[in-house]
Amino acid sequence: MLRRLYDWTMSLAARKSAEVWLAVIAFVESSVFLVPADVLFLPMALAKPERSYRYALVATIASVLGGIAGWTLGYYAYDAVARPVLEFYGKLDAFEHLRLYIHDEWEILLLLLVTSGFAHLPPIKIVTILAGVIHMNLWFFVVSAIIARGARFLVLAWLLRRYGEPIRHFIEKRLGQIAAVIAAILIALGLAYKLLAP
Structure with missing residues (x-):
């Protein structure tokens, strides 16, 4: 099923309505959908690099609304x-573990800004739902989401405009790993601070 979803999402990049579909995918990715908006964003930005920042803005706004x-x-x-949505995607255990x-908004912010925002670890929908479950302040959440998702899409747009097709394989294979390592370091530092703080 995941492969079919991925292929279907990729096919949207060639349509005239691709920008609308980018907004739709970015919106639902942040709330209920499994396939990341990058799958659509990358081929669109490569096909029309002059529009990459526009696509980044569309994806950011839609992702924050999602x-x-x-x-x-x-x-x-x-x-x-x-x-039920989390159960359907097999993400309920990961959600319950988190x-x-x-327990507090700063931990959510760290997850949102670094791991979900840049590496999809955990998937952004888990973080957004969890932020609601713990009653995170909505405005604080919105600002955090704008920073996290905006940074991701703008960095991707910049990389694609500067390096073009060769950077695509690096983005697809390595960017998530690098962001995950940075996220793990930041989370470890945050936990150490929390444990050692008087």
Whole structure:
């Protein structure tokens, strides 16, 4: 099923309505969809590099709005809607594991800015729903989401404009790993600070 979703999403990049589909995919990725918006964003930005920053803006706005939808599901409809969605994608265990350890907004911010924003670890929908479940301040969440998602799409747009097709393989294979390592270091530093702080 995942492969079919991926292939279908890739096919949208060639359509005249690709920009609309980018907004739709970025929106639902942040709340209920499994395939990241990068799958559509990368071929679109490569095909029309002069529009890459425009695409980054579209993806950022839609992703933040989708994040608000995820937050709303977590805040108001976790048992009725969000939990079945997480179960459907096999992400409920990962969500519940995070829920045990995440108790304040700064930990959510760290996850959102670094791991989900740049490396999709955990998937952004888990973080947005969790932010709603723990009743994270909505405005704080929105600002965090703008920084996280905006930075990701703008960095991707810059890389694609500067280096073109050769950088695509690096982005697809290595960028997530590098971001995950940086995220792990930052999380470890945050936990160490929390444990050692008086």
